[in-house]
Amino acid sequence: MSSAGTVKETKNTGTLYIVPTPIGNLGDLSERAVAVLRTVDCVAAEDTRHSRPLLQQVGSKARVIALHEHNEQQKAQTLIEQLEQGQSIALISDAGTPLISDPGYVMVRACRRQGIPVVALPGPCAITTALSGAGIATDRFTFEGFLPAKPQQRRKQLELLKTEVRTLVFYESPHRILHTLQDMAEVIGPERELVLARELTKQFETYLFGNAEQLLQRLHDDSNQQRGEMVLMVAGFQPSEQTSDEPGAEAQRALRVLCEELPLKKAAALVAKLYDERKNALYQWGLKNLNN
Known part of the structure; x- marks a missing residue:
């Protein structure tokens, strides 16, 4: 040998x-x-x-x-x-x-x-291959493997990771990628940069860039992008992002009014659509400020 x-x-x-x-x-x-x-x-x-x-x-x-x-x-x-x-x-x-x-x-x-x-022996690895070609911070990262298959557990795991300052790296399967991106859009929000690397080293290798909502739209528009082996990378949390979690003043006032007639969860969903705010951020703000 x-x-x-x-x-x-x-x-x-x-x-x-x-x-x-x-x-x-x-x-x-x-x-x-x-x-x-x-x-x-x-x-x-x-x-x-x-x-x-x-x-x-x-x-x-x-x-x-x-x-x-x-x-x-x-x-x-x-x-x-x-x-x-x-x-x-x-x-x-x-x-x-x-x-x-x-x-x-x-x-x-x-x-x-x-x-x-x-x-x-050293050799091929999807994690390092994806990171080296993604154009996302690689000085510190954490590999999280596959997120849970069940929606409630998946969102719970994302909640735990949403303030992780290191780049997050996941493996994901074609039949769950849309659900995962939807959950990331709701839990992590539109501020965070994502990179989806698929079919690495193969003929149809692709890197897709954007926030969770943008990637979700691209995959809806082109079903071919939902195929193959996938590595999903999420930019680390920046402490300055914390201020963006609070809804704008107009959205806060609308939520106060609607909550007089509707449950908080339903009111938050309506305000999110009207004011282009994050539903989860509105809901959390309501829990802190409207139930006192």
């Missing part, structure tokens, strides 16, 4: 290699990754059906087994035993760097605890 630049195995113990695979463009698979995949005894893949064509293309003769979120706890000990017998194993995911919103943590942790060498 020295030609692949990897750690030499000792005491007849095998090595677990963490091998990134392309997120779209097959040309991004490194020579070192190819060398490892060709020489290991076994490849633990998130989806064997997805990974076999890639392994065949690089000439890997390794045995392939499935290692995913539903069986990792059960499979880990079997793989540990194989490593202790001197076999080498490569861990790969469907695309990109393993363990980044993908299985593998249990396996790597078990190896570290038992003194089995773990060698992580």
Whole structure:
């Protein structure tokens, strides 16, 4: 394995290699990754059906087994035993760097605890690829993975993150992107810059820029932009934005009048439409100022 630049195995113990695979463009698979995949005894893949064509293309003769979120706890000990017998194993995911919103943590942790060498190869990762091409602040960022699928939980999570000063990075799926942008428009508001990166390194790679409402409109106007793998980035909160949460004076007066006849939630929705204000900001202002 020295030609692949990897750690030499000792005491007849095998090595677990963490091998990134392309997120779209097959040309991004490194020579070192190819060398490892060709020489290991076994490849633990998130989806064997997805990974076999890639392994065949690089000439890997390794045995392939499935290692995913539903069986990792059960499979880990079997793989540990194989490593202790001197076999080498490569861990790969469907695309990109393993363990980044993908299985593998249990396996790597078990190896570290038992003194089995773990060698992580650098390579493709959708997070860093999206950030480097987005034109958004990258000096500090936090990766939040996928937001919750259920609307109430998703909005609750966004509420917790709305004042995070670091750039927020999410993965999102095509069938939820519209709902997520709608929730961001209501919870985070129109002040924040967003970048949606989709189909990275593929033929139809696209970066879309704007606030949540603008991106939502673009995706409504062009349904093709709702397809493919997505990374959604949100500019960090700026403390000066706090003042923009308070509705204008006219909107406040209208809300006071309407609340004499209507529930606060309904009144806030009407005023938001009439005065181009944020419904949530009006509602929160009403809770603080109209129920005393």
